[in-house]
Amino acid sequence: MDVVVIGGGGTVGSTVAYTLSVQIPATNVTLVDTDIDAAEGHAIDIRHSMCHATYGLGRPDFASEPLGSVHVAEPSPSVVSESDCLVVTASAPRPKDGDARGGRLTFLERNLEIVDNIAAWLNEADPTPVIVVSNPVDRITHRLWRQTGWPRQRFLGYSLSETARIADEIARQTDASPREVYCPILGEHGEHIVPIFSRATVSGEPVNFSESERDDIVEYVRDVPYDVLKLRGAQDSSRWVTARGVASVVQRLDDDCADALVCLSTPLEGEYGFKDVSLSVPVRLDKDGVANIVEWSLVEEERTALEDAYRVVRTST
Structure with missing residues (x-):
């Protein structure tokens, strides 16, 4: 490739x-x-x-x-x-x-x-x-x-670093291996991330968190890249988690794995009811990029958070 x-x-x-x-x-x-x-x-x-x-x-x-x-x-x-x-x-x-x-x-x-x-x-x-x-x-x-x-x-x-970070935090809270954690994230690559806790699993089983626990997890994901900067210096970045994630996406394109779902930011023209904006949503990949966008059913609070992300990103695009 x-x-x-x-x-x-x-x-x-x-x-x-x-x-x-x-x-x-x-x-x-x-x-x-x-x-x-x-x-x-x-x-x-x-x-x-x-x-x-x-x-x-x-x-x-x-x-x-x-x-x-x-x-x-x-x-x-x-x-x-x-x-x-x-x-x-x-x-x-x-x-x-x-x-x-x-x-x-x-x-x-x-x-x-x-x-x-x-x-x-x-x-x-x-x-x-x-x-x-x-x-x-x-x-x-x-x-x-x-x-x-x-x-x-x-x-x-690219927005997979948040998915990796939330897996790390959920793994710590549940005493599980990160590879056994699944919690996709939609929305903005930034403050308006939308973790889909309704689809979260650990070892293939649904996992439930209280509202305060979910809030703490989300705050960790928002905070930790800036914690890394404070530790490493403002001119550095969370480049290792980014590079590994990007390489994984490249490999998926090369493998033409159309059945594998991943949440990445892509231009929307009606999906989820949004137009003229790019947000992270579930997509299937092929060698040409996005094979198709998948529209999940979301619980009310997730849908509201995704609409908030849309309004914020759309007004500054």
Whole structure:
């Protein structure tokens, strides 16, 4: 599979590229960035990391499949045309106060300019599945769709880190393994997340939480990325959980797993009663992006929370 990481010279983009190379070693990764030196430096380092397959101790990590390549390219329609998937991580530096809760929105104005520049050369290429990571994800996903004019099914806004975080918290509260936890999250990638507790399970069995317990879980998911920033520094990010999640989505596209449901942000044109907005909803994937959007029946409080997310995101898109 050929994957282009737009913003590959940055912290998140380079981490995504490295994770793809480790998790799916046969992937060919192209780093595109205005800082060509930074991108080249990351490409060399990632390429060297794959060379551990040359000796016995490292070889099992790479199995027997062929190794992909890692290289750098200038932004151009031809780079897009030769790829199977684009990952957009390009972003302005973290603004002042961007490390406080709700800080994703502080990127909006500058990142809209960046995504408009990206769209200017993307729209000269054939439509390709796009995974948008740049914040605020829902607004940026929708803007990129509008500016390129590509089919909306090609656009996937990454929002799986919240799903991973809520699994971690529910696992702690129930003394279960995170891999046994299922609690999908709809809505905004931000303050207006909508955990679907009515579908939550642990070890395949429904799990019930009191209202106060649900509130505590949601607050944890909202708070923890900013706790990570306080611990690691404002110019870093929760890049490991993001990169692993993005790599999983890329792998799903490559496997063409149409039966697997995942909650990602995508442009809505009537689904759930919403139009002209991108929000996280359950989707099935195929090699072209979104195969179809699934409309779940929601309990009243979940439906109300999703409508709140729609109003907030729609007014700032």
